[in-house]
């Protein structure tokens with residue numbers, strides 16, 4: 040069955056909601072919106088990382104990149120020391136540009152430098168993390184202008200949620216309805232056949248990395264807007280959460296396969312698990328449980344991926 | 357030949373279906389000891405499926421297979437091996453990153469004190485290569501071998517083991533005359549030593565030369581098993597397709613041929629692969645390139661298409677110089693190339709038939725930045741009808757098509773761009789007789805309408821029927837040119853062999 044993964048994720052989300060309702064009848068209605076809002080950064084970045092993984096590469100630097108971009112935005116726009124207090128729209132434009140350029144740079148490293156993407160982005164993860172610490176110089180940054188905070192806390196219309204829905208819908212269209220989307224899948228499934236069909240493997244990969252950079256910038260902006268606080272640990276560990284969601288969502292780590300719907304469901308499921316665990320008042324136990332559950336989910340996802348896919352010749356070289 | 361009438365293998369009522377497709381229905385067949393048993397049928401008739409059942413790669417839904425009266429458990433590769441059945445599958449199962457020796461011995465390495473005994477393995481490998489009369493480097497990863505060379509490796513792997521039944525699924529599809537001859541000789545030798553062979557081929561001459569009995573399949577059903585001497589070529593075709601087919605005959609007058617030079621290649625040179633390649637192809641003309649496997653034909657094709665770089669020379673299309681090493685530029689200039697290796701280079705196997713066919717015309721079917729479903733379906737349906745692709749539907753994965761139908765999809769994807777200059781590298785590898793005649797007709801029709809065609813093929817009859825002119829390559833050079841209307845197989849072969857060898861044969 041084509042939509043097996045999506046179906047099982049829906050069942051899991053349903054089962055979890057049901058269990059939560061047993062504990063507390065008001066849990067789901069009270070938390071549904073919160074869960075969605077909390078999942079926003081992961082959701083947006085997962086869209087990019089999903090495309091990267093479909094082309095047969097991976098990007099594990101997104102957590103540090105989000106941290107660095109959040110720090111940059113904070114420094115540029117914060118109205119208190121050490122912020123520069125420049126106009127928030129200008130700051131946003133700068134952050135979007137920087138994010139896209141860093142993504143493009145990562146792509147160049149992988150495509151032209153022929154560094155395996157897992158290694159290149161691991162290096163980047165560490166380097167960007169260092170850059171974030173250096174920029175922040177220790178303390179947290181707070182006090183942001185209203186225009187910026189509005190993006191994350193707008194009361195009547197949740198702008199961040201609408202933006203996320205647009206990103207998800209855009210990614211879905213890109214994947215399944217555009218020429219570029221077809222090329223992304225083709226490159227991931229069989230690079231040499233894709234090349235002989237006149238597809239530029241290089242451009243396709245550069246595009247997905249650059250797009251991931253840009254989406255990470257959007258996520259960083261919404262993050263700062265919502266929390267109004269940036270610290271040196273902002274974004275730490277996010278890359279693992281993102282990769283978990285993408286893999287659990289049914290995207291094959293070997294490239295060439297995966298759908299946006301599965302990824303969206305996986306993001307919701309995993310955010311929900313975290314919320315439920317927090318809610319259960321386990322204190323520090325919550326983190327342990329969360330890790331164990333997510334770990335098992337990755338293993339199950341990857342193994343079932345292995346069993347459902349026949350061994351295809353061609354493909355990776 | 358002495359033949360006990362007790363069959364070695366008995367297949368009874370084997371059925372297998374894939375989703376809605378009945379690939380095999382109630383097939384009964386027996387194979388006698390020491391016979392070469394031919395298996396024929398159109399693309400998608402179920403030949404490879406039967407072989408996969410025998411090999412234990414797939415499990416049939418019903419039926420039994422017995423070896424020497426002992427039942428064989430379904431879907432068990434080890435049981436098959438233990439029963440002495442060796443299989444050469446239609447699509448190579450080689451490990452591309454391992455070298456020749458490692459490939460030959462994978463899974464049954466020779467060990468000494470628990471360590472690999474590389475020396476012994478190399479010795480045996482050399483011996484078997486010698487027996488097959490091929491010279492291949494033992495230490496090159498298989499990725500660098502051509503399809504035909506990989507086929508010989510598969511063959512060597514099967515020969516290394518003592519087996520009682522050797523199953524060969526289109527072993528000669530990508531071989532040229534010389535390798536084919538060696539291979540046929542080898543099969544005869546095996547038969548002499550009492551080994552049974554189940555032999556699948558679309559080349560009917562081979563079937564006639566080699567087989568004792570032929571079984572014909574049509575749409576998953578067994579039509580008949582007949583001793584070869586009671587069957588002539590036309591009857592065999594009749595059993596396969598259920599109707600007459602008229603194969604293309606040679607073209608006497610060159611209809612549609614013009615003086616307009618479409619492609620001109622001058623002094624093409626690439627270190628280690630070919631040198632001094634110069635020729636012209638006119639609009640409305642089919643230029644055939646013959647030669648042995650490894651003569652450098654595919655390399656030339658890839659260089660012209662921009663898939664590989666070359667060191668010297670110039671390629672002009674319609675008088676304009678073509679950018680080196682850029683596939684996009686080549687496609688822009690109206691060049692299309694059907695590569696020799698459909699599984700690794702021609703198709704995106706996990707994608708659907710429809711997605712594969714439209715891969716080259718994505719911009720054409722895009723409206724307002726989105727792929728227009730209606731346009732895509734229309735194009736895909738048109739191509740599938742034109743090439744008679746047999747698939748349950750267009751959404752089916754390309755991987756699940758039969759070999760010949762996969763080949764048609766690769767061809768279709770390139771015909772979709774309506775090329776001005778079409779390069780075909782083994783275009784009918786594994787395509788059945790009827791479909792082959794159809795494809796030949798299509799190529800000629802398109803060429804008469806003004807396309808220029810360059811065809812590299814190891815299939816001599818195909819080379820002779822299709823080409824207006826023939827050039828023969830030998831060891832990376834053009835050894836000579838022949839007129840398509842008058843050339844004979846002997847003339848082509850004489851040019852194809854290296855000088856030193858020609859004197860010996």
Ligand SMILES: Nc1ncnc2c1ncn2[C@@H]1O[C@H](COP(=O)(O)OP(=O)(O)OP(=O)(O)O)[C@@H](O)[C@H]1O
Pocket residue numbers: 374375377378379397398399400401402403404405406446746747748755756757758759760761786788
């Ligand atoms: N994995 C699969 N999934 C779905 N259908 C399949 C699969 N494998 C084979 N088929 C279908 O079964 C039928 C028989 O295929 P098979 O490969 O046995 O044909 P064949 O006689 O070997 O043809 P060819 O001469 O082209 O190699 C075809 O219609 C094919 O599409």
Ligand SMILES: [Mg+2]
Pocket residue numbers: 403404405446525758759760
């Ligand atoms: Mg077959």
